[in-house]
Amino acid sequence: MIDQQLAEVANLSIVIAIVLYVLALLGFAADLASTSQRRSDARLEAKDRAEAAVPATVGAGPGDAAGERPEPEAPAEQPAAPGSMSPQTFAFLLSSAAVVLHALGVVLRAVATARVPWANMYEFATTSSAVVMLAFLIFSLRRRELRSLGTFVVGPVLLLLLAAQTFWIVPAAELTPSLQNSHWLVIHIGVAVLATALSILGAVVAAMQLLTARHERALAARRTEGEADPAHWGGFGRVLDRLPSSTSLEALSFRIHSVAFVCWTFTLIFGAIWARDAWGRYWGWDPKEVWTFIIWVIYAAYLHARATGGFRGSRAAWLALAGFTAVVFNYTIVNTVINGLHSYSGL
Amino acid sequence: MARKNRTDRSPADKAPAENVPAEEPAGEQAPDSQVASDASGETSGRWSSKQAPVSVPALGLRGTLLFLWRQLTSMQTALVLLMLLAVAAVPGSLYPQRSVNPALTEQYLAENGRWGEILDTLGFFEVFSSPWFSAIYLLLFVSLIGCIVPRVMVHARQLRSKPPRTPARLTRFVGHTRVELPGADAEELLAAAQKSLRRSRYRTERREEARGAASVSAERGLLRETGNLLFHVSLVVVLVCIAGGQLTSYRGQITVIEGGGFSNSLTQYDSFESGAWYDSADLPSFQLTLDDFRATYNTTQTPQNFGQPTSFEADVSVVTPDGEPTTQTVEVNRPLRVEGASMYLLGNGYAPEVTLTDPEGNVVAEGPQITVPLGDTGYTSQLVMKAPDAQPEQTAVVGYFLPTGEIDENGPHSVYPDLLDPQVVVTVYQGDLGLDGDELPNAYEVDVSTLEPLTEEGEDTPVLVRLYQGEEITLPDGSTLSFDGVRRYAAFDVAHDPFERWVLIGALTAVAGLIASLFVPRRRVWVRVLPREGGGAVMEVAGLARSDDPSLEDDVHALAARLSAGQDEQTTPTDDPPSAAEDTTPGRDTP
Ligand code: HEM
Numbered sequence: 001m002i003d004q005q006l007a008e009v010a011n012l013s014i015v016i017a018i019v020l021y022v023l024a025l026l027g028f029a030a031d032l033a034s035t036s037q038r039r040s041d042a043r044l045e046a047k048d049r050a051e052a053a054v055p056a057t058v059g060a061g062p063g064d065a066a067g068e069r070p071e072p073e074a075p076a077e078q079p080a081a082p083g084s085m086s087p088q089t090f091a092f093l094l095s096s097a098a099v100v101l102h103a104l105g106v107v108l109r110a111v112a113t114a115r116v117p118w119a120n121m122y123e124f125a126t127t128s129s130a131v132v133m134l135a136f137l138i139f140s141l142r143r144r145e146l147r148s149l150g151t152f153v154v155g156p157v158l159l160l161l162l163a164a165q166t167f168w169i170v171p172a173a174e175l176t177p178s179l180q181n182s183h184w185l186v187i188h189i190g191v192a193v194l195a196t197a198l199s200i201l202g203a204v205v206a207a208m209q210l211l212t213a214r215h216e217r218a219l220a221a222r223r224t225e226g227e228a229d230p231a232h233w234g235g236f237g238r239v240l241d242r243l244p245s246s247t248s249l250e251a252l253s254f255r256i257h258s259v260a261f262v263c264w265t266f267t268l269i270f271g272a273i274w275a276r277d278a279w280g281r282y283w284g285w286d287p288k289e290v291w292t293f294i295i296w297v298i299y300a301a302y303l304h305a306r307a308t309g310g311f312r313g314s315r316a317a318w319l320a321l322a323g324f325t326a327v328v329f330n331y332t333i334v335n336t337v338i339n340g341l342h343s344y345s346g347l
Numbered sequence: 348m349a350r351k352n353r354t355d356r357s358p359a360d361k362a363p364a365e366n367v368p369a370e371e372p373a374g375e376q377a378p379d380s381q382v383a384s385d386a387s388g389e390t391s392g393r394w395s396s397k398q399a400p401v402s403v404p405a406l407g408l409r410g411t412l413l414f415l416w417r418q419l420t421s422m423q424t425a426l427v428l429l430m431l432l433a434v435a436a437v438p439g440s441l442y443p444q445r446s447v448n449p450a451l452t453e454q455y456l457a458e459n460g461r462w463g464e465i466l467d468t469l470g471f472f473e474v475f476s477s478p479w480f481s482a483i484y485l486l487l488f489v490s491l492i493g494c495i496v497p498r499v500m501v502h503a504r505q506l507r508s509k510p511p512r513t514p515a516r517l518t519r520f521v522g523h524t525r526v527e528l529p530g531a532d533a534e535e536l537l538a539a540a541q542k543s544l545r546r547s548r549y550r551t552e553r554r555e556e557a558r559g560a561a562s563v564s565a566e567r568g569l570l571r572e573t574g575n576l577l578f579h580v581s582l583v584v585v586l587v588c589i590a591g592g593q594l595t596s597y598r599g600q601i602t603v604i605e606g607g608g609f610s611n612s613l614t615q616y617d618s619f620e621s622g623a624w625y626d627s628a629d630l631p632s633f634q635l636t637l638d639d640f641r642a643t644y645n646t647t648q649t650p651q652n653f654g655q656p657t658s659f660e661a662d663v664s665v666v667t668p669d670g671e672p673t674t675q676t677v678e679v680n681r682p683l684r685v686e687g688a689s690m691y692l693l694g695n696g697y698a699p700e701v702t703l704t705d706p707e708g709n710v711v712a713e714g715p716q717i718t719v720p721l722g723d724t725g726y727t728s729q730l731v732m733k734a735p736d737a738q739p740e741q742t743a744v745v746g747y748f749l750p751t752g753e754i755d756e757n758g759p760h761s762v763y764p765d766l767l768d769p770q771v772v773v774t775v776y777q778g779d780l781g782l783d784g785d786e787l788p789n790a791y792e793v794d795v796s797t798l799e800p801l802t803e804e805g806e807d808t809p810v811l812v813r814l815y816q817g818e819e820i821t822l823p824d825g826s827t828l829s830f831d832g833v834r835r836y837a838a839f840d841v842a843h844d845p846f847e848r849w850v851l852i853g854a855l856t857a858v859a860g861l862i863a864s865l866f867v868p869r870r871r872v873w874v875r876v877l878p879r880e881g882g883g884a885v886m887e888v889a890g891l892a893r894s895d896d897p898s899l900e901d902d903v904h905a906l907a908a909r910l911s912a913g914q915d916e917q918t919t920p921t922d923d924p925p926s927a928a929e930d931t932t933p934g935r936d937t938p
Contacts, residue, residue, distance in 0.1 A: 105640070173652045174645065177659050182680040207495065251895060258865040265861060269854045278680050280598065280691040280842040283589075285447055285475050290440040294433045301429040303865075308422040319430075326433075334440065 003112040007172035010108035013101050014126060018165065020098035021158050027091025028150035032239045034087060060201035088147055094141075095154060099133040101160075106130050113172045118189045119179055121335055124196075125164035129157045131197035145253075148242050152204050160200075184274035191270060196327060199295075202256040205326035206317040209253055213246035213314050250313060254306060257320055261299045268296055291330040298323040382406040419486070420493035426648045428487040435483055439474035442466065446473065488586055495579045502572050509552040510566035513873045520873075520889035522903030529883035531914040536886060537561055539913050540874040543906065548873065562875035567868075571894060574863025581857035588853055592846035597621035598631070598839050601639040604698045604715045605834040611688065611841065623806060631668040631687035638662040638674070640695060640835040644764050654724040654763055659839045661692050677839075687843055694838030696720045696728055699748045699771055699830060703734050706825035711737040715834045718748045719791050725761030726750050731793050733780055737826070741780045743793045744775030744828065746812075754813065771814045771830045775801040775822060869893035872903060874910065886910060 042307035085093075106127050110117040117123045136153045179185050215232055222230035231237060243249065271292065276282040283289060302319040305311035363862060406414055418424055443451035452472045456463040470477030517523050528536070540563045541551050549565035556562060599619035603609050611633050613619060621627070638663040645655045661677040667685045677683045683690040698715035705711045711734035719726035733743040751763035752770030759772040776798035803823055812820055814932035821828035871891045878884045888907040892899045 171649050171651060173649075173655070174657050177656050177679045180658065180678070180680065184680075251897075254895060262858065262862060262865065265858050269851070269858065272854075273851070274680075276847065277682060278691070279693065280682065280689060280840045281844075282847055285439055285444060287440040290436055294436050297429055297433040297436070301433065302427055304422065304429060306427045308426050310423070311426065 002114075002172050002174060004172060006108055006112035008110055010172075011169075013105035013108060014161070015165070017098045017102035018158065018161050020094050020101065021154055021161070024091045024094035024098060024159060025151060025154045026153060027087045027094060028147075031087035031091060032148065032151055032242060032284060033054055033235070040253055048157050057059045088150070091150055091154075092137075092147055095133065095150065096137060099130065099137060102126070102130045102133065109172060113174070115175055116186050116190070118193055119185070120168070120170055121174055121331070122164050122168040122170050124189070124331070125160050125168060128193045128196045128200070129160045129164075131193060132157055135201055145244055149204065149208065152208060153201065156200060156204060175296060182274060182277065184270060184277065188267065188270035188274050191263050192267045195267050196331070198256055198260035198263060199324050199327045202253055202260050205249055205253040205256060206320040206324075208240075208243055209246050209249035210314055210317050210321075212240050212243055212249060213317075215240045216246055246313075250317070253317065253320060257302060257323075259319075261296075261303060264292070264296050264299060266303060268292055271309065287334050288330065291326060291334050295323055295326045295330060298326055378576055416493065419490050422494075425490050425494065428483060428490060431483050432487060435480050436474070438471050439480075442471045442474070444472060444474065446475070462466070478649075488583060491579055492583060495576055495583075498572075499576055499580075500736060501574060502569075503726070506569060506570075510550050510564045510871065513556070513562040513564045513875055514556065517873055517875060517887050517889040520891050522900040523677070523887065523889040524887045524907040526888075526905060526907060526911045527879075527883070527913060528886055528914050529879070531884045531886070533561070533878040533884040536876050536914060537563055537874070537911060540876075540906075540910055541565075543909060544872060544874075556875070558877070560875060562873055562878040565872045565874075567870055567872075568893070569869070570863050571867040571869040572864075574860040574865075574867065577860030578857050579860075580862055581853050581860060584853035585850055585857065588846045588849040592622075592720060592850065594622040594624040594846040595846065596844035597625050597842065600693075600838065601841060602717060602836055603635070604717065604836040604837045605637050605640055607715075607836075607884045608634060608636040611837075616841075629687065631685060633668050633685045633688065634666040635683075635690075636664045637837055638664055640837050641694065642835070656764065659692060661695075677837075686800040688841055689843065691842070692837060693839045693840050696836055696838075697726065697748055697750060697766075697769075697833045698836045699730065699769070700832045700834065701730075701732060701771060702745065702827075702829045702831060703732065703737070703742065703744060705734070705737040705742065707738050709736075709738070711742065712744070714838075717791070717836055723760065724764060725765040727759075727761040729791065731791055732772065733790075733793060735780055735782050737777075741782075742826070743776045743780060743798060744773050745776060745795055746771065748833075750833075752813075759813075766833055769816050769830075769833050771812075773812050773814075773828075774809045775807075775812065775826075775828070777801065777824075857887065867894075868896040868899070870896055870899055872906065874906070 106117050106123075109126070110121060113119075118127050132153065136146075136149075140149070175185075215237055218232040219230045219237075222232065233240065244252070271289070272282040275284065275286075275289070298319060302316055302323055305316035305319050361540055382551055445452045455472075456467060466472065470479065474480055476659075514520070537553060541553055544551050544565040547567070549567040550569075551563055553561065553563050562696040563637055597619065598621070599613075599616035600607050609615055611630055613627055613630065630712050641658070641660045641662075642656060643658045645652045645657050647653060656715050657677055662674065663677055663683065664672065664674050665683065666672050667684065668687065675683055677690065677692045682692070693722065696718055698717045700713070700715050702713040703711050710730050716730060716732050718730045720726050720728045728748045728750075730744070730746050730748045734742040734744070747759050747761075749759060749761040749768075749770045749772060750765060751767040752772065753760060753762050754772065759770075776793075776795050778798035780793065781797065801822055801824060804810055810823065811821070814820060814828065814830040816830055816832065819827055821827045870893055873887075875887045876884050877887075886907070888903055888910070890903040892900050
């Protein structure tokens with residue numbers, strides 16, 4: 001039976017998480033704004049140091065090498081007054097608290113319905129955004145320099161949660177027969193949640209990679225024209241200065257996308273196994289199947305592009321973003337506009 | 348060796364790649380792993396078509412074919428074909444596909460006139476079997492095969508060959524460390540290096556070099572390329588097995604009413620389709636009876652969920668192909684499996700028992716009549732019953748079966764899917780049912796436009812008959828209609844694809860290869876030891892990443908530290924700046 005009261009509590013928990021995310025977003029943004037100025041000074045200094053010691057020749061991808069700049073080191077602790085904390089730490093702690101509530105909401109929804117919480121769009125969105133945040137926080141626990149990406153992760157997560165909360169929310173309900181009796185619900189959709197979350201995270205990193213690459217090229221161009229302290233894109237440019245270099249974002253994006261691609265491959269295979277159990281055929285070009293196939297092929301193309309002369313770096317990153325666009329399409333338009341066998345979304 | 352094979356691909360490779368470890372195996376240059384590009388175009392990789400000769404006209408027929416073949420099997424082409432494949436699949440989800448739902452396709456065609464016809468000619472309603480879609484994936488797979496066969500050869504040779512020579516200058520490689528070990532014994536150091544590297548699963552090779560130096564060259568992660576090849580080969584296997592399945596599989600639809608049975612032969616199917624190589628003699632002989640069909644529905648008052656089904660269960664008694672009688676409950680996601688076939692519960696509905704007696708007193712239609720649910724939550728179902736033998740005129744009973752009936756301004760409809768208040772609401776038509784033609788008529792449809800509805804004497808509005816369960820009514824012309832009871836029916840798909848197991852095995856192998864290919868780091872590590880004249884030795888350690896390999900540098904440093912620590916007592920390690928190491932580089936004998 002469905003425990004509607006508990007479902008209410010679950011929803012409340014997510015709403016509070018949203019509020020905390022908003023605050024965290026403000027914190028991350030304030031951090032970027034406040035430090036970007038100092039950063040651009042530090043950048044100059046670092047550059048001078050880097051020019052003195054040319055690094056070993058192995059490891060530079062040819063793609064964006066032109067605008068390469070040295071890695072910002074672990075963020076300098078903020079010169080905050082003793083006893084107070086930097087906006088970044090504040091935002092990091094807030095988002096940690098938010099993700100705990102967020103995850104709690106997801107778990108309570110599962111308890112209330114006595115099943116896994118990913119049987120409709122609302123549940124899918126809340127769960128996958130929780131995974132995005134968890135993954136981001138875990139990554140940036142060890143690699144502190146990634147925390148500067150906070151704004152660009154919390155932002156999309158908030159968007160997704162707000163869409164879920166306003167457009168897709170449905171009352172907690174039992175599973176329809178087509179979703180019952182199947183451990184594939186847990187396996188197939190569980191992996192799909194993971195794959196989607198990684199795609200979101202990967203797209204954020206790929207987008208930042210594209211922006212920093214362009215920014216770096218512009219800076220490099222100005223430097224060759226003789227500008228001593230070139231600026232580009234004003235305030236936003238200084239925000240970009242604060243991010244890891246495009247080369248290291250590229251490497252990160254690749255790592256995320258390669259795990260994502262494996263997850264998508266499993267999603268495809270497990271989905272096929274389930275389809276065979278449920279409908280008696282493992283593949284039938286149902287719209288959802290078509291789009292998962294498209295996503296898979298685009299990400300395969302991305303991985304290929306990374307190994308193909310003339311496509312590395314920015315061009316490959318565009319393919320990663322194309323893959324993400326297909327993911328978004330698959331979970332919005334395909335679920336709501338195009339009718340197929342997968343239209344279990346309750347919309 | 349490996350190089351020879353490469354030359355038939357890209358002429359530019361013939362230029363000796365000085366300074367770069369000479370045996371760069373083909374096709375594995377991940378962007379981050381490239382050795383600095385002083386190696387004359389080496390970096391654009393073997394799979395780049397850029398290096399193919401461009402002067403087509405001079406090549407002659409054979410040359411032109413070769414040129415085209417190289418273009419087709421280049422990475423760029425593969426990439427473009429992959430992108431094309433993704434784009435070409437899109438219309439398959441936007442336009443109603445015949446293979447998925449032919450009725451929707453017909454509806455689209457009817458609504459869109461000329462435009463629909465154009466789309467149809469272009470194959471937009473059969474995208475996945477259209478010539479253009481097929482061309483893309485066939486080209487892709489030809490390209491794939493043309494690409495992997497030579498790579499398999501190269502890789503097989505590489506697996507048998509020794510790790511490549513230690514480069515002359517190690518200073519340019521990852522984590523280069525140079526240590527002076529005044530009290531060290533060169534021999535011992537090399538043995539320790541080899542042992543340590545072997546323990547970390549490197550393949551190692553010790554080589555003597557000029558000026559008394561010697562080095563251990565180690566390599567690890569060939570599994571990466573093995574995995575990559577396994578992945579691509581498995582894709583071909585999957586495709587071939589899918590094609591095999593299409594040729595040999597079959598699939599059919601059956602409908603069974605409670606208490607009724609089915610025995611697996613072609614005549615019993617509502618519809619049946621099979622591949623070109625399928626032999627109907629292979630149809631396994633099994634029989635089944637539908638003992639009971641149960642459905643439960645949501646009774647909570649939230650409007651969204653009210654009346655939504657919560658379970659469907661079909662109890663069946665089966666006699667399997669080998670004569671074994673068993674019973675099973677078939678549910679959605681829980682098919683019945685017998686040797687050579689599986690049976691899936693895909694639909695259900697009601698079969699009201701209706702009896703029609705003509706004015707002469709003969710029963711002309713009776714029994715449970717399968718009705719077609721219209722798709723609303725309440726299971727309002729279309730009822731069509733034909734009585735071709737009725738006298739004086741052929742008769743058809745057309746209307747609705749309503750599990751929980753209501754008639755209001757929306758007409759007759761059902762408000763709840765379960766049998767709370769079952770009713771039959773019908774109109775009776777008379778005339779020629781058109782059953783004599785060649786075309787097999789659909790049992791669940793009738794064209795009423797050519798028939799006359801029954802009316803009350805002297806009026807012209809058709810009689811709407813509403814019957815509750817157990818009722819009987821006499822119609823104006825003297826015939827009688829009774830509604831005696833309701834049974835449920837279940838619709839099953841019976842299907843078998845002998846290849847699907849192989850598709851799965853192929854797909855899982857592909858993933859295994861993919862994981863190895865993406866996550867096994869491929870790297871080389873070198874340790875060079877140059878004995879010092881007055882005793883002791885100089886040791887150099889460095890590595891080369893052939894893939895994303897963030898921990899290589901740490902590993903190289905750790906190895907250097909470990910080896911020097913082994914010679915502990917006498918050492919004075921100096922972490923040298925790269926520039927200082929340059930002029931003392933030993934081992935100038937490498938080409
Ligand atoms: C059916 C179409 C294909 C698909 C879905 C596909 C997919 C992939 C994927 C996902 C990867 C990255 C993972 C890995 O390294 O194993 C990859 C790598 C690779 N593919 Fe393909 N591929 C296809 C066709 C081809 C073709 C036609 C070629 C030859 C031109 C090719 C050559 C390569 C090479 C050389 C790599 C290794 C790249 C590297 O070193 O990182 N593939 N492929």
